[in-house]
Each structure stands twice: as structure tokens, then as C-alpha cells.
Amino acid sequence: MKINNIVFAWLLLTALLLTAGSASAEVAETDSFKQFIHNMVKQQHFNESELRQLFKAVQIQQPILDAMSKPAEGKPWFQYREIFMTEARIAGGVQFWKDNEAALKAVESQYGVPAEIIIAIIGVETKYGAYTGKYRVIDALATLGFAYPPRSEFFLKELEQFLILAREEHIDPLQPMGSYAGAMGLPQFMPSSFRGYAKDFDMDGKRDIWTNSADAIASVANYFVRNQWRPGGPVVFPVTARGDTYRQALSKGGKPDVGVGELRRLGVDVPTQLAAGETVKLLAYQQQVGEDLWVGLHNFYVITRYNHSPLYAMAVYQLSQAIAARKLS
Known part of the structure; x- marks a missing residue:
């Protein structure tokens, strides 16, 4: 049987990076890594020795590669829906609304995105901040950028964006935690989305989507507006x-x-x-x-700009309606 060349290269690279029985390994000095460092120095003006020192602390992780092979969007709708349309997530959404009513009201007034849609996004993504991810963002992005060829181009760009983000926000790049795909905070923004859409809603000088609910709420709304959400329009x-x-x-x-x-x-x-x-x-x-x-309609398409899966968009919509109905009851 002939093995696809890309898949073979991926398997070979992973075998080189991860020794038998090991869950993680240091970033190898591959051509891809050397090119990444070169680009960051020449194009983004990073210090090469500092970057190399940073990457000595970065780990290529097998569990991240395993998670990429079984996304929830691969399930049929009736199974996918059960993940999100639960009593705990509906009740949690109502509580999140009560806890953040002032911010939600202000953001809805300013951006025109319904509170229940914003809440449902955060509910689907992280169960209102309960599950924001267990991997260091830099490990996730490096693993998928250097050891997952099917999507290496995308994740290397996100790794670049993350390092720029850390420099701009004065964050230690080894500290932020996120999902296996490198998504961050309550709304699970990828680094490029953070740089493009995250908001400092309470004007404290930081765009904190990890622990500041007001910033996270406004960031989701801004993401929708920038993708042409139509206030008052049906979904x-x-x-x-x-x-x-x-x-x-x-x-x-x-x-x-x-x-x-x-x-x-x-x-x-x-x-x-x-x-x-x-x-x-x-x-x-x-x-x-x-x-x-x-x-x-158009606003449904806007939800798919957050996650391209129509399953995801429908889960957000149905959860938003259940939360709104429960709050009124």
C-alpha cells in the first residue's frame, strides 16, 4: 500500500521528535524551526539568542497531536448537540448573565450583539471560564507548527502572532495557558484574533481575556461586529x-x-x-x-466566522435561546 508522502513525512517527523514512550520532547533543530527563527529575527525584529533560549523551554507534546485527530466537530449533530445543550451549561449561562449583567448590557448597547449570543459563545468555548485549557499556548502552537504538517503553515503563523502578542502585552510567553490548538481565555481567541479583536473594555490598560469577564465579553462582541454582525437581524x-x-x-x-x-x-x-x-x-x-x-441567514454565517463548523454555530444559537428563555422564566 502506498503511503501519502505528507502523512509519511508527518509520521517520520513525529517519530524523530518524540522518543518511544515519551509524551513530550524539546523542539528539534529542523529546517522548519531554523526558518521560523530566521523570519522572526528578520521580519519581526526579535533577538535570535533570546528566541533560541525561549524555545529550549518549549515542549512538543504528543497529547496535543492526539487531540487534533479527534475534534468534536466530527460527531453527528445529535451527539454534538448533547455536549452543549445541557442543564449545567444553560444554568451556568443564566448565572454568568447575572454575574456580568452590567457589562453585558453596556456591550450589547455599544456593539449591537445580543447578550445571549455572547454568553453562548463563552459557554460553548469554555463553560464560562471553567475549562480554558490545560496546555501552555506556546507548547500547543509549537507542537502543531513544527510536528503537524497538515496544518503547520497555519499554526506557525499563529505562533508568530503569539510571540508578537506577548511582546506587545508584556506577557511572559511561557505563562499563558490555552487549548490543545492554542486558543486562549474565556472566548478561546487564537493569537491573531486576540491581536485583531480583543478589547480593554474596563480601560485598565490590559486586554485580559483570561480573567476579566468584561474584556472577554467586549472582545467577543467586537469579533462579531468586525465580521459584519447585523444588529437586530435574525439568525x-x-x-x-x-x-x-x-x-x-x-x-x-x-x-x-x-x-x-x-x-x-x-x-x-x-x-x-x-x-x-x-x-x-x-x-x-x-x-x-x-x-x-x-x-x-447572514448572522448565522457571522457565527461561523468564529468557528467554521455549522454544527458549532447551531449549538451556539440553540444554547443562546435556551439561556434567554430560562432567564425570563
Whole structure:
């Protein structure tokens, strides 16, 4: 059997980096590492000897590579939904709302993003700060940048952004903790997102998305606004369909790509408040028996800018609605 060259290279590199039975190893002096150091010195004006000294304390970790092979988004909807639509997460969202009501009200007024959407993002990402990650961010990004070729380009860019971030924010790069993918804080921002969207909402001179709820709340809202969130706009509508010709309109992603009029022609019963000329996204979610159909609008697509999975976006939406309903009850 012929092994894909990229996969073979990945396996070989991992074997070199991690000795048998070891969960971690130092960053090896590979061509990739040398090029990264060179770029950071020439393009970002870092000190080479200081960088090399820093990376002596960085660890390539096998558990991070293992976690990358089994993301939650690989589950069918009926299993994925159960992870997030729990009593604990709904009740936790209501409590988070009560604990941060002033900040949420101010942010919603300033940015136009509903409080329940912001809360649901933080709830799905970290269960309101309970699980912000157990890996050093620099270890996660270095592991995936230097030892995971399928996405090394992306993670090396994020490693670069993280080191710049640490310099800008006067943070010891060995200290911040995050997910196995290097996502940080209550909202799980990647370093590039932190640099682009994080806010110092309480004006204390720090953009603290790890322990400052107000900063985290405003940062999520700013992320949405910068991705063209439409205040007051709908997110999704449940729909039904006659026959199976509607399947012609199913496609990957979350960006609206089919007209309401076309869906109606294909037998989809779209809500009457949506004009025939409006563009939407037909979404199918697998249940244990059959599937649920929804149409996503522009704001649904904006949620997928936070995480590109339509499963993720629907989990955020449904959790947000459950939290809002519980708060009113």
C-alpha cells in the first residue's frame, strides 16, 4: 500500500521528535524551526539568542497531536448537540448573565450583539471560564507548527502572532495557558484574533481575556461586529420540506448561497417573512432518525466566522435561546 508522502513525512517527523514512550520532547533543530527563527529575527525584529533560549523551554507534546485527530466537530449533530445543550451549561449561562449583567448590557448597547449570543459563545468555548485549557499556548502552537504538517503553515503563523502578542502585552510567553490548538481565555481567541479583536473594555490598560469577564465579553462582541454582525437581524429559521428535491440546495459551509424563491421551488416551506429574493443557507442536521432542516441567514454565517463548523454555530444559537428563555422564566 502506498503511503501519502505528507502523512509519511508527518509520521517520520513525529517519530524523530518524540522518543518511544515519551509524551513530550524539546523542539528539534529542523529546517522548519531554523526558518521560523530566521523570519522572526528578520521580519519581526526579535533577538535570535533570546528566541533560541525561549524555545529550549518549549515542549512538543504528543497529547496535543492526539487531540487534533479527534475534534468534536466530527460527531453527528445529535451527539454534538448533547455536549452543549445541557442543564449545567444553560444554568451556568443564566448565572454568568447575572454575574456580568452590567457589562453585558453596556456591550450589547455599544456593539449591537445580543447578550445571549455572547454568553453562548463563552459557554460553548469554555463553560464560562471553567475549562480554558490545560496546555501552555506556546507548547500547543509549537507542537502543531513544527510536528503537524497538515496544518503547520497555519499554526506557525499563529505562533508568530503569539510571540508578537506577548511582546506587545508584556506577557511572559511561557505563562499563558490555552487549548490543545492554542486558543486562549474565556472566548478561546487564537493569537491573531486576540491581536485583531480583543478589547480593554474596563480601560485598565490590559486586554485580559483570561480573567476579566468584561474584556472577554467586549472582545467577543467586537469579533462579531468586525465580521459584519447585523444588529437586530435574525439568525436561523427551522423549515420543513416536501420530498427530497431540497437536497439539491445542500452544500458545505455556512455562507448564504441559495435564494428563498429557489428553495420554495424545491419544496422547502420557508417562513413567509423571508422575501423570495433573499439569499439564505439551507442546513441539514442529522438526528438519530432523519434530519432537521434550517435556513441560516447572514448572522448565522457571522457565527461561523468564529468557528467554521455549522454544527458549532447551531449549538451556539440553540444554547443562546435556551439561556434567554430560562432567564425570563
